[in-house]
Amino acid sequence: MDFAHSAKAADYIQRVGEFIRTEIEPVEPEYLRTLHAQENPYVVLPVIEELKAKARGQGLWNLFLPGTGRGAGLSNVEYAPLAELMGRSFIAPEIFNCSAPDTGNMEVLHLYGSPAQQEQWLEPLLRGEIRSVFCMTEPEVASSDATNMAATAIVKDDQIVLNGRKWFSSGIGHPNCRVAIFMGLTDPDAPRHAQHSMVLVPLDTPGVEVKRMLPVFGRHDEPFGHGEVTFTDVRLPLDAVIAGPGRGFEIAQGRLGPGRIHHCMRLIGLAEKALELGCRRATERVAFGKPLANLGGNRERIAHARIAINQARLLVLETAWKLDTVGLRGARSEVSQIKVVVPNVATQVIDMAIQLHGAAGVTDDFPLAAAYTGARALRLADGPDEVHLNLVARAELAGYLA
Template structure:
């Protein structure tokens, strides 16, 4: 592959980086202080809408979507460095309308949605007017094996009826969340990967109830959050099913390939931010008569962090290139490789940065504790390490085992 950025990508890298440095980084600390001082932190502060309007006016909008009509028309390899830049900030992805789970949901609607579904849901999502939710994981079954799914989406005449219990439904706390994509079992007798369907569920539909918002290491990720949701005899017209009954797994695979590139590159940006903070701390603080950088092998730790980040970035960029040139089936092993390698790398780098900050590193005076929480959760999100390692091993051992 050619590691040089295309002229189009280089232009976006410059403009996105400039916007983050000039518009987002100066206001982000105060944004977080103001948000967490709210009695109800599940709100959209005015600065978010102001920054979104500025980003959209500058053409820095829907950068993830490889469609030149609704997005920037970038390939996975071109978008990846932009995701890395956004990963340095907790609010930047939303500012550019490139935040999860909306990116994945918009891709689903773009690729599989009917014209009516696109008009009702995709268009306002593309404009950043509403937010969306993805409901797949369930508390009563091992959701690392999605075929265990107990929630149902049963087609009856001209309706689809949903019942089930979901949790870690990301984004459901956002005040602008209006629709969820629900995945459920439709036909238990169909072939294994044709049993499930994805259904668009307006969140104000009778029978949908958010039971609670779930903490992750004590954090609630406001204003998006992760919720526990029940669906009780939720009745919708059958045209709420995306692409037709039984196509849930097909859609899920199309959604998760690019999505894992986005997650991993954002994490690399987060690791870069942590390394930057570590270097500043280690060169500005003195202990036992020496700068921290000259104590206890800290120079070597900094060097190992740089090597690890660069290795991870190269692996992700290679995977993005494979997705662009060979499709998901030509990059299955590599997509799983990055999903294991990058969160573990980020955790190591962030942990090192926390150690250099001492007690301050585990407070909210620095973004490191929140970064560690997010990186650790991503060893579970979109499939735990063990599932991905099994796929990599299976591909590697093909032809060896009898």
């Protein structure tokens, strides 16, 4: 089996890696210190727009959206190592206009949006002029089963009327966030997966209110944040509905395949960064007359971390290859497998690196504490481990059950 990168992917890997090393990594620590010192940290500091302009000028822009003509034209397999490189940095995805949830939302608009919706929202997103948010999870119901959704999107004459409360609406704190994709119940009497709709909601629409920004392990992920948002009699024209009423689940399933490739490959990069920091600490720090690497089984822990990262990467690449060749329908089990494996591997590796750093590992002097909270939260995002394990088991047992 040939694991070599295509010539196109290899070129992007070299260029993206060089940009991160020379343009992003030197400024990121000071950027984070400056941001967190702001009275209001939900701001875009000038260095972000400067780096975005440089990246776009070098053609390192919209590297996702396979085969669309709107991005770099990379396959999922070709994009995966670029997402891994971006995962080493908290700000790199935004610099290359490859941030979640914008990538998933842009995929939705590209695949399902009307020409008018694409002109109004997709094109400014592709230019990096605005940001977006995806409003699906709700506090009152077990959102691991999306059919529990209580928020409504009811058709009344020539309007769609939205009511409900969403939370963990990631990215809504960004000052450039202009539009939400809202998912709500439209017809409870329709077939189970034809009851819901997705609606494009300008955030300045009357009835939309951000109630609070939610902490994740005490962190607010500024300037993006995770919001609790209420929608109270929000009225929009029917042409705000994406692809038409009742197609929300169909769109959601199309959105979640490639988006998980992006999350998981970024996490591989984050785990690599943590392992790198851990190895550096283990070889430079001395206790009881020995480098930490020679104490308490740390060599074995480092070896297991390397093995686990490589295994996870190969599973993600296989999943990317299946998405490219047979589509989401043929890769559902693999998508769920990586959703379970990669966040667990990343949290284990980061935890080991924190332990090697001692008390310093849980401070903001190193990026490990923030990395851990992000990786741990992703065991819940896009569905908890248990949901995905059930899907994998169902696929595995299908050939044995009568």
